Amino acid sequence: MSVTSRSDAAFAAVDLGATSGRVITGLAGPDRLELSEAHRFANMPVRLPDGLRWDVLALYREMLEGLRAAARSGPITSVGIDTWAVDYGLLDADGALLGLPFHYRDSRNAGAAEQVLAVCGAQELYAVNGLQHLPFNTVFQLAAHRAGAQWGAARTLLLMPDLLTHWLTGVVGTEITNASTTGLFDASAGCWSDALIGRLGLERSMFPPLREPGDPAGTLLPHVVEFTGLPAGTPVTAVASHDTASAVAAVPATEPGFAYVSCGTWSLAGLELQAPVLTQESRAANFTNERGVDGTIRYLRNIMGMWLLEECRRTWDRRGEDPGLPALLAEAARARPFAAVIDPDDEVFLAPGDMPSRIDTHLVGIGQVPPGSPGGYVRCVLESLALAHRRTLREAAGLAGRELTRIHLVGGGSRNELLCQWTADATGLPVTAGPAEATALGNILVQARARGLVGDLADMRQLVARTQELRHYTPQGDQRAWDRAAARLEQA
Structure with missing residues (x-):
């Protein structure tokens, strides 16, 4: 690592995604x-x-190994943790974890939403939490969990980043950007919704105090210090612990009118607002209002994302048929445009499994011909994601009364040049791609700001724009072809 000047400091970011983790x-x-x-x-x-x-014990062990590696690189000023949203662990009265946390794709969630909606109707829920209806939202998972034997012993609920923070520090708390994804958070008031928690028969005492990004979250426990080699007293800082919130904080936007797509396993496409949009039109369009840094609202919709491609490749790899991503993308570029398009958000694509076969079945069901070659599947997935980005951002802009001028595509998907170009072509808007490591950057920046090394959110973004590699894509080709593909999906 480079020599640190007196005005710089080094930070460790624990960044856990749904398929991989790393310490940066x-x-x-x-x-x-x-x-x-x-x-x-x-x-x-x-x-x-x-x-x-989730094998959370393995994740914790790997996190400690990563912190030990970080300590060997030089002095670390603080540690911050971000993960995916909605999943949680339950602690008993002694603070012990009651079983491994359930994965949000687990089948136990089937039917759980109906149990909640029988008590609090969809309109009532949305008026308070402003949350997109997803079958795995924490509020629905809890309805399924309450039927199990462990529930009677549960005293504390900790979302995944807060559980790992607790194991590092012994301190209990809930960071607000992740709390806002649970369905039990008041989107307008910016706090736990005591009314919803009570209506649903949950114990208010299970939900810890809220922390804002930048708040202190404790210091490393002695046994963590001993294992990692980090100094005694090393602070853990609450960052924007929902990984999307960290990614959006690192969007290198320097002008108004921007939209973002945080693209990885999921594509999170939306706008940054100052207040939630809680209208019935917004609920019907299934948009979510989640917290960002400095009380901003991430007004977005979840799109299935690169999960579709990842699951295709896992299926081909099991068969010994995956030629590698570069070869797949080259074949996709040569494949016939718009030969087949799907709605990535159809629930048939949610669970793990043989994705090419499910794409085939879905296409036949809507009167289209399956691709028949790996490159054809990749083209189908990427064109369909570009169409989903187009649909989602246009709806978000209309519902929020915004005029869009540029799309910032961040995260791992920003490395995919076909997806970036096709998103520009589909939307008719310029796309700035990068940084690919937006989540880790947002995590680091919040820690740095807590130490007074960088300024406000606008300063953080300008720093990203000055220091990170970005690529720019302008719309090309005949947008009417994208219009026809979009119409085909709407009529399916």
Whole structure:
């Protein structure tokens, strides 16, 4: 790692996604933002007899290994943790974890939403939490969990980043950007909704105090210090612990009118607002209002994202038929445009499994011909994602009364040049791609700001724009072809 100046400091970002995790060290200061990967590891769920679970103990062990590697690189000023949303662990009265946390794709969630909606109708829920209806929202998962034997012993609910923070520090709390994804958070008031929690028969005492990004979250426990080699008293800082919130904080927007797509396993497409949109039109369009840094609202919709391509490749790999991503993308570029398009958000694509076969069945059901070749499937997936980005951002702009001038596509998907170009072509808007490491950058920047090394959210974004590699795409080709493909999907 580079030598640190007196105006810079090094931070460790623990960044856990739904399929992989890593510990990143970052140097940050007024004119500096450099990342270095200390440790990377797979995040592999485990299917047990009672369902699909996260192997959180393996994740914790790998996180500690990553922090030990980070400590060897030089002094670390603080640690911050971000993960995916909605999933949680339950602690008993002694603070012990009651079983491995369930995976949000577990089948136990089937029918749970109906139990909640029988008590609080969809309109009532949305008027308070402003949350997109997804079958795995925490509020619905809890309805399924309450039927199990463990529930009677549960005393504390900790979302995934807060559970890991608790194991590092012994301190209990809930960071607000992740709390806003649970369905039990008041989107207008910015706090837990005591009314919803009570209506649903949950114990208010299970939900810890809220923390804002930048708040202190404790210091490392002695045994963590001993294992990692980090100094005693090393602070853990609450960052924007929902990984999308961290990614949006690092969007390198320097002008108004921007939209963003945080593209990884999921594509999170939307706008940054100052207040939630809680209209019935917004609910009907299934948009979510989640918290961002500095009380901003991430007004967005979840799109299935690169999960579709990842699951295709896993299927081909099991058959020994995956030629590698570069070859697949080259074949996709040569494939016939718009030969087949799908709605990525159809629930048939949610669970793990043989994705090419499910795409085939879905296409036949809507009167289209399956691709028949790996490149054809990749083209189908990427064109369909570009169409979903177009539909979602146009609806978001209309519902929020915004005029869009540019799309910022961040996250791992920003490396996919076909997806970036086709998003520009489909929307008719310029696309700025990058940074690919937006989540880790947002995590590091919030820690740096808490130490007074960078300024407000606008300053953070300008620093990203000055220091990170970005690529720019302008709309090309005949947009009427995209219009026809979109019409085909709407009529299916």
